[in-house]
Amino acid sequence: MIGETLALTSRALRKWVHNPAAVLPGFFIALFYVALLGSSFNPTKVVPPGTPPQIANSILSQTFGGAPTYITFLTPGVICIILVFNMAFGGIDLVLDRQLGYLGTLLTAPIPRSAIYLSGVFQNLAKVMLLAVLTFLVALAIPNGLQLPGTFNVLDFFGVFLAFGLLGLGLSYIFTALALSVRSIDSLVAIVNFLTLPMTFTSNTFFPLDVFPDWLKSIAELNPITKANEAARLLVINGGLSSAQTTTFLWDIVYLAAFAVALGILGHLAARRALRPE
Amino acid sequence: MSRIIEAEGLTKVYNGKVKAVDHISFSVDEGEVFGFLGPNGAGKTTTIKMLNTLARITEGRASVAGHDVSRSPGAVRDSIGVVPQELTADDELSGLENMILMARLHHIDGGAARRKSSELLSLVELDDAARRKVRTYSGGMRRRLQLVMGLLHEPKVLFLDEPTLGLDVQTRSKMWEYIKGLNKDRGLTVFMTTHYLEEADSLCDQIAIIDHGTIKISGSPAQLKETVGGDIVTLTLSDGAEDLTNFFEGIEGVKEVTRTDSVYRIKLPKTEKALPAIVEGLVRKQLQIKEISFTKPTLDQVFLEVTGKSMRDEEAPQSDSGWENIRMQRASGN
Numbered sequence: 001m002i003g004e005t006l007a008l009t010s011r012a013l014r015k016w017v018h019n020p021a022a023v024l025p026g027f028f029i030a031l032f033y034v035a036l037l038g039s040s041f042n043p044t045k046v047v048p049p050g051t052p053p054q055i056a057n058s059i060l061s062q063t064f065g066g067a068p069t070y071i072t073f074l075t076p077g078v079i080c081i082i083l084v085f086n087m088a089f090g091g092i093d094l095v096l097d098r099q100l101g102y103l104g105t106l107l108t109a110p111i112p113r114s115a116i117y118l119s120g121v122f123q124n125l126a127k128v129m130l131l132a133v134l135t136f137l138v139a140l141a142i143p144n145g146l147q148l149p150g151t152f153n154v155l156d157f158f159g160v161f162l163a164f165g166l167l168g169l170g171l172s173y174i175f176t177a178l179a180l181s182v183r184s185i186d187s188l189v190a191i192v193n194f195l196t197l198p199m200t201f202t203s204n205t206f207f208p209l210d211v212f213p214d215w216l217k218s219i220a221e222l223n224p225i226t227k228a229n230e231a232a233r234l235l236v237i238n239g240g241l242s243s244a245q246t247t248t249f250l251w252d253i254v255y256l257a258a259f260a261v262a263l264g265i266l267g268h269l270a271a272r273r274a275l276r277p278e
Numbered sequence: 279m280s281r282i283i284e285a286e287g288l289t290k291v292y293n294g295k296v297k298a299v300d301h302i303s304f305s306v307d308e309g310e311v312f313g314f315l316g317p318n319g320a321g322k323t324t325t326i327k328m329l330n331t332l333a334r335i336t337e338g339r340a341s342v343a344g345h346d347v348s349r350s351p352g353a354v355r356d357s358i359g360v361v362p363q364e365l366t367a368d369d370e371l372s373g374l375e376n377m378i379l380m381a382r383l384h385h386i387d388g389g390a391a392r393r394k395s396s397e398l399l400s401l402v403e404l405d406d407a408a409r410r411k412v413r414t415y416s417g418g419m420r421r422r423l424q425l426v427m428g429l430l431h432e433p434k435v436l437f438l439d440e441p442t443l444g445l446d447v448q449t450r451s452k453m454w455e456y457i458k459g460l461n462k463d464r465g466l467t468v469f470m471t472t473h474y475l476e477e478a479d480s481l482c483d484q485i486a487i488i489d490h491g492t493i494k495i496s497g498s499p500a501q502l503k504e505t506v507g508g509d510i511v512t513l514t515l516s517d518g519a520e521d522l523t524n525f526f527e528g529i530e531g532v533k534e535v536t537r538t539d540s541v542y543r544i545k546l547p548k549t550e551k552a553l554p555a556i557v558e559g560l561v562r563k564q565l566q567i568k569e570i571s572f573t574k575p576t577l578d579q580v581f582l583e584v585t586g587k588s589m590r591d592e593e594a595p596q597s598d599s600g601w602e603n604i605r606m607q608r609a610s611g612n
Contacts, residue, residue, distance in 0.1 A: 007382035015370040018411075101364025108330045108360040109383045110352060277334045277351075278292075278327070 001112045008106070008119030012093070013126060023131065026086050030135035033078040035142055038071035065208055067237050068147045075139040075146045076232035077205035079132045079164055080225045084199055086131060087171040088192040090124040091179025095188055098180075107275065117271035120176040125168050132164055151239030159249065163231035166256035167224055173260065173267035180274040204229050224259040227252040282308040282435055282467050283329065287338030290324050298324040300491035301338065306435075306484065311461050311468040313482035315475070315577075317587050321491040322471045323363075326437055329469070330360050343434045359428030363439040365420045369413040373404055373423050376412060377430065384431035391430075398426035402456055418449035425456060429466075436460070438470035442477060450474070454481055475577040485577070487584050494584040499577060506575040506583060507533055508547035511556065514569035515540045525563075529555050540568075549574075 016022055043063055047056040060066075067073035097103045106116050139146035175192075182188045202216065203225035209217050220226050231252035234245050241249060283306035290299040299321040306312040316322050327333035329342055331351040340347045343357035367376045374395055381391035399408050402422035407415065412423065421441065428436055441457065442450040458481065460466045472478050478485055479499045486496035495502060515522070517540055526535045526544055531552040534545040546552045549572045560567060582588050 003385070003387075004383055007379060011368065011371070011379050014375070015368065018370045100366060101362050102366045102368075104332060104362055104364070105360065105366045106383070107332055108355060108358065109380075110355040110385070111383055277332055 001115045004111045004115035005118045005122065008111075008115065009122045009126070012119065012123035016123075016127060023127075023134075026082065026128075026131045027134055027138075029085075030078060030082050030131065031138055033081065034071060034075060034135065034139045034145065038069075038074045038078070038139070038142075038145065041070045043070055062210070063208065065233055065237055067233070069144055071139055071142065071145045072147050072236060073208075073233065074206070075136065076160070076164075076229045076236060077203075078139070079135050079232070080167065080203070080205055080228055081200055082131050082135055083128055083164060083168045083171060084196050084225070086128045087124055087168065087175045088196050089189075090127065091120075091175050091188055091192070092185055094120050094176065094179040095182060095185050098183070099185075113272060113275045114268065116275060117176065117180065117268065120180065121169075121172045121267070124176055125165075125172045128168055128172070129161070129165060132168070133161070136160075146236070148236060149239035152235070153239070156235040156239060159235050160232045163228045163253060163256060166253065166260045167228040170224065170256070170260040170263040173263040174270075177267035177270035177274065180271050199223070199225060224256055227255045227259075231256070280308050281305045282310075282344075283312070283340070283342050283469060285325075285329070285338070285340040288325065288328060288335060288340050289337035290321075290328060290333060291336045297491055299328070299488075302488065302491070302493045303338075304486050304493060304496060306467060306469060308434075308467055309461070309465050310483045311457070311470065311481050313478040313485040314469065314471045314488065315478055315485060315581065316471075316488035317585055320488045320585075322488060323439065325488070326439055326469070326471065329354075330358060330437060331355055356431070357434045359431070359433035359436045361424050361428040361436065361438045361441060363443060365424060367412045367420060367423050367427060370411060372409050372411055373399060373415070373419075374408040376423065377427060380427045381430045386430060394430055398429055399423075401459075402426050418445055418452070421445060421449075421453060422456065425453070429460070433466075435467045435469060438468060440471055440473060442472065442474060450477070457481060475581060479577050487581060489585040495580065502577065502580045503575040504547075506579045507545050509545075509549040509572050509574055511542075511544040511546065511549060511553065511570070511572040513542045513544065513556070513567065515542070515560075516566045516568055519565055522565075525559065526556065529559065531555075 043060055044056070046063070047059055051059075064070065064073040094103075097106075103116075107113075136146070140148070178191065179188055182191070202219050203223040204212075204220060205225060209220055209226070212220055231249050234241060234249050238245060283304075285305070286303050287301045288299060288303070289297070289301050291297050302321075302325065314322050314325065324333060328335050329340055329347060331347060331354055335348050342354045345353040345357065347354050367373070368379075371379070377395035377399060378391050381387070381395060386394060396405070396408070399405055402425060404419060404422055404426075407419060412420065415423065425438075425441065438457070442453050445453065454477065457468060457470075461468055468481075470481070482499060484496065485499055485502060487494045487502075495505065497505075519540060521537065522542065523535050523537050526532055526542060529552060531548065532544055532546050536543045544556070553572065557567070557570075578588065
């Protein structure tokens with residue numbers, strides 16, 4: 001099964017490499033979010049002029065978890081948006097595979113059905129994670145953009161992308177299964193539009209949870225996107241973590257891993273249903 | 279010869295109400311080319327899907343290469359090659375890359391995949407184009423690639439769904455040659471659907487015509503054409519001659535005579551035997567023949583008689599899906 005999964009995944013990625021322009025739309029979306037939305041809000045301006053620097057700093061650190069710029073706070077959120085939206089709409093390729101008869105060819109070949117599903121999950125994940133890393137680098141390159149603390153090291157970088165990777169895996173499991181289950185691009189787009197915005201807005205993507213009303217906060221606290229943002233921000237804003245911060249980070253990772261496993265199981269069941277003979 | 283495909287009372291009901299295929303039974307011998315013909319929506323594709331494990335069998339049973347389709351779908355998939363109507367080769371990959379991917383999906387790896395791919399590509403004269411992206415291929419080249427993509431794992435049965443759809447006459451006859459070659463040289467059993475009746479006539483050993491989900495008639499092309507009642511002689515005599523219907527009916531072998539003014543249509547099983555007697559009789563009566571012609575029965579006539587439709591009214595399979603149109607455009611693209 002591994003051989004077939006790899007063969008199918010590499011087919012999809014090879015197509016992608018043959019057509020590098022395919023990454024551009026995603027890249028520009030990331031760039032606009034970070035450069036324009038990120039720059040549009042300068043948190044130092046919410047502090048009234050003349051406020052003593054100590055008080056000003058404490059206000060700022062409370063608002064955005066101590067992030068020196070809004071872009072620093074926002075970048076993990078933008079990466080989550082990139083994950084959610086590209087993962088959701090990435091399924092269009094799979095619907096096309098069904099409509100163009102390619103899926104039929106796969107189904108009449110002696111390939112385990114789960115290899116067909118998993119190759120969809122992995123190709124989606126690989127593409128979107130590449131975009132996520134690109135977004136991170138763009139945010140770093142922007143003047144007054146993502147400002148990492150001096151203590152931020154390679155391990156922290158992997159920690160950030162471990163959180164995003166687990167979130168991405170869970171999303172890919174479910175959105176790939178969804179794409180295999182629908183029969184037309186229209187219905188995929190309709191369902192995806194209905195899901196993606198609430199998923200994003202009930203998380204700490206744009207604002208910290210502290211400023212949320214209680215009812216929304218209690219929902220947002222359960223959102224895996226919130227956990228991924230929290231884990232990533234801990235590292236991006238603080239670098240070397242205190243032991244309390246490490247505990248929070250690890251719990252976030254456990255939560256995200258459980259999310260990925262649960263959606264993996266759900267996705268496998270849905271995909272098996274979607275790929276069985278009509 | 280042993281039976282390689284067997285279907286008994288095969289039935290497919292969609293959503294508990296639409297009966298697409300209704301208790302059909304047929305068998306295909308090893309090494310045969312079997313043609314499955316019928317108007318659009320007759321149940322051809324549904325039957326192929328059931329045999330290919332893509333659709334569940336509602337009732338009845340089918341076996342392919344000795345394996346029960348419902349009970350051992352995996353073993354069936356191992357022994358069949360499927361060339362769908364749609365052109366499913368990847369545009370962005372080269373012909374060779376497409377072949378190698380297909381080989382990997384059939385557990386053929388490394389050197390063997392490369393060797394087999396090159397061999398099959400040269401069989402359909404695509405060696406020169408092997409490293410070009412499929413995007414640059416003509417409709418005929420795509421069909422040829424598609425044909426050999428189904429052969430990498432040396433299947434026992436090859437399913438061809440409309441293998442020449444959208445191709446021009448020349449390219450089509452080239453495809454026939456390849457299919458004939460595969461059947462004769464490799465002993466491959468071929469199960470095909472087609473809209474071109476002359477294609478079925480020239481390629482198939484056995485034919486079944488399906489309509490409204492049931493098989494209306496089956497047999498060799500020659501047997502089917504015999505059912506139409508033989509050849510038809512059309513005779514035009516000079517105006518004002520007496521009614522000769524009774525005279526023609528008296529000639530041995532003549533089955534049916536119809537007359538419109540001075541034009542007679544005479545149905546007979548074998549023109550070669552009865553025609554001399556007809557001509558001799560007219561000469562003896564000193565009647566002048568203005569025009570004489572005879573036609574051999576065609577599968578078109580058989581099709582018309584059993585389905586009530588002419589295949590020409592049908593043309594290519596219809597679809598309201600936009601993607602279907604794109605596929606068709608791809609097929610006919612140059």
